[in-house]
Amino acid sequence: MDVLIIGGSDAGISAALQARAVDPKCSVTLVVADTYPNFSICGLPFYLSGEVADWRTLAHRTRADIEAQGVELLLGHRAEQIYPSLKRVRVIDGAGQSKHLSYDRLIIGTGAEPRRPSIVGLDLPGVFVLHTMDDSFALHDHLDRKQPRRAVIVGGGYIGVEMADALIHRGLSVTLLQHGPSLLRAVDPAIGAEVALELRRHGARVITGVNIRSFETQGQSVLVRAEGGLQETADLVLVAAGVQPVSALAREAGIAVGEWGAIRVTRAMETNIADIFAAGDCVETYHQLLSRPAYLPLGTTAHKQGRVAGENAVGGKRLFEGSLGTQVVKVFDLAVAGTGLTESAALHEGYSPLVADIRVPHHKAYYPGAHELHLRLIGDLPTGKLLGGQILGHWQAEVAKRIDTFATALFHRMSVDGLMDLDLSYTPPVSSPWDPVQMVAQTWLRSARALRPSNSIS
């Protein structure tokens, strides 16, 4: 069985390793457009901040590690065309030479690329995006050579927020301009507002509700102009306006794409064409809670989808169980995490969300060093179903792995009430007899009881 994989990032590598693990007799060839297979692009902000000194350490695995698993790597090879009827892919190598690779099963993991908002001057010198290793080197080089002092970041998603932290860490003054009314779409505005506060506490300017019109060169700097007369001059502009799927190669081969331009896949990660699978940031992602596709490009999801695609390419029968959009971001001293539906997403989906919102110490207050956690729990009032959870607090207050309890509960479609039955760990220096994730459930239940006195939910 010859498995050909296009793309050497999370989905492609996971697929390759799982195919080899499940069927050690299969042959796996991985076509990688650049020369950085299996790099942690989630680590780029920490390289740019200076916290990670050597970019080479960002590799999840070395080339040798991957090859030791029996995976053939074709680095610097661009896939140009897929011929489904011939079961071949035309690739071009670094020297411009074209060749055809045949496959029994093909897995497409072409990933995503930064969204380019309609702003005049997006390609001017001093204006950057961040997605590939090469983007990162270009920005790193600009930081080193030009020693910019003033940065404008366009976009208040997790990359924008992490890069604000990173550039302040490097000594720049940072202005973050966000189109929407609050930061981080994965959490409610009440949490997003605290992220903005944390950025401001560390010297950033954060402005929301900004519609940027243009970038203009002004000497060595860039002038950023927004609607309503807002102007900012920067030595560096970073546009972090989200990503979009890279799906042209698939589309041109007749593979169906969905509304976000992402490749349509079954839960077995099959495309509409026989023997062609796809996974990662280039595909529609099955949302477990909504039971329908969404576009949720996350590294964790890409790993899981790649694993499913790799296993099924060699004859497996695994289904991707779905994403809950679980994520966590570190911003200076805080971690902010969310999973499932936000309040507004829950409303949009037709639920009647009731939100509990509490601030409690992350462990028993009598033990020294307790940090305050801000927890929000979104539940459906009529059914008592858990819909989502959000936590903000000190990044060493077990925020990230507490959100995992919500995520695991959501995975099992638990009720809010059910959270109270979980046998979670406790000792005074790390938690309370009811963990904070249960305290917020308790608060939710009390509110629900007050709103529905005749109802049996307790």
Add this chain to the structure above:
Amino acid sequence: MDVLIIGGSDAGISAALQARAVDPKCSVTLVVADTYPNFSICGLPFYLSGEVADWRTLAHRTRADIEAQGVELLLGHRAEQIYPSLKRVRVIDGAGQSKHLSYDRLIIGTGAEPRRPSIVGLDLPGVFVLHTMDDSFALHDHLDRKQPRRAVIVGGGYIGVEMADALIHRGLSVTLLQHGPSLLRAVDPAIGAEVALELRRHGARVITGVNIRSFETQGQSVLVRAEGGLQETADLVLVAAGVQPVSALAREAGIAVGEWGAIRVTRAMETNIADIFAAGDCVETYHQLLSRPAYLPLGTTAHKQGRVAGENAVGGKRLFEGSLGTQVVKVFDLAVAGTGLTESAALHEGYSPLVADIRVPHHKAYYPGAHELHLRLIGDLPTGKLLGGQILGHWQAEVAKRIDTFATALFHRMSVDGLMDLDLSYTPPVSSPWDPVQMVAQTWLRSARALRPSNSIS
């Protein structure tokens, strides 16, 4: 509805608060033998270490907090006899006055008391147990007045281990003598051995396989004699040999007790006598994984059982969903946590356990500050069922809340394979794209695949 509750610790208070929350019209009276209702006895080691300066802060709630919830507290009242046919309880107050309290529903939360191993001299001056606030004051007083320098701790369970930490923190030299072959029964010996190492790294002597024969007064000190000639002289001996249920009051009223001397209860926390419930360290605990009773005295469990008993006492229909024995202990810089079955418990239950054992950084190694986690996953080889998980690592490496992912997975009877489908949170400073709890599952699956090449588990 008059609800009478005997016992003012975790189970009793939880029951009282839940009864009032579910039925605000019920009357709740709580009989508390001492004058310390709702104290965190799990916090006693941190009070004795000096880390908690004021013992009053150990109260989960003040007396006023509890009374504000409409709960009547009878402090310093001992329940002497239950008359089920009369639905009355005879109590004696602090002045020795006897009175009868009637009830519609009774909840027994009499807790546990330290086990007294058959050692000669257990009541000598300088020999202590630790369970109640008064025990703690006696020990604290001894530490202050006598300024002991050499302590012997008998017992290597979590209280013994925490107290070794606490007494070293106070400047004593500590010898920990453990009857069994390794420390902490809730984890496998491979993890227990690392706990012993951590204690030794901080100056403790740890000796396992010790059968203690006697304590003898030797001047101002205590001579500890064990089989095989081992002798230790100490200024302070702490016996921490586990606890046993306090169930005599119940037994004398005709309430059935089980093999550990613990009160038999249904999953609704009903005893065999109508309108009498029981909860907490005095009862048999339904083990969720084994689907049968066990004796697992833990504060977290007592809270949950109390909540169920309180709700059902006022007409609810809740079932206690069971314990997994989830626990975490902090020992100097480490946290050690376990849930579900250990390897030997799994064997004893007739499973065919396969254990995966890995050491991985708690977050991406390229980001500064990663600590090594030691994870063990116990799964049943023929069925692929998850049986238990254990984690040891730096106490700020999210050990405790990672064990909660295992606990939540066990609660839902997941397979090891299923762990790979969980959508857990990731950013390089807190985790990896596959969280360590998934990495150990991955390792388990690889081993299982190698042992069962023809099997479809992947």
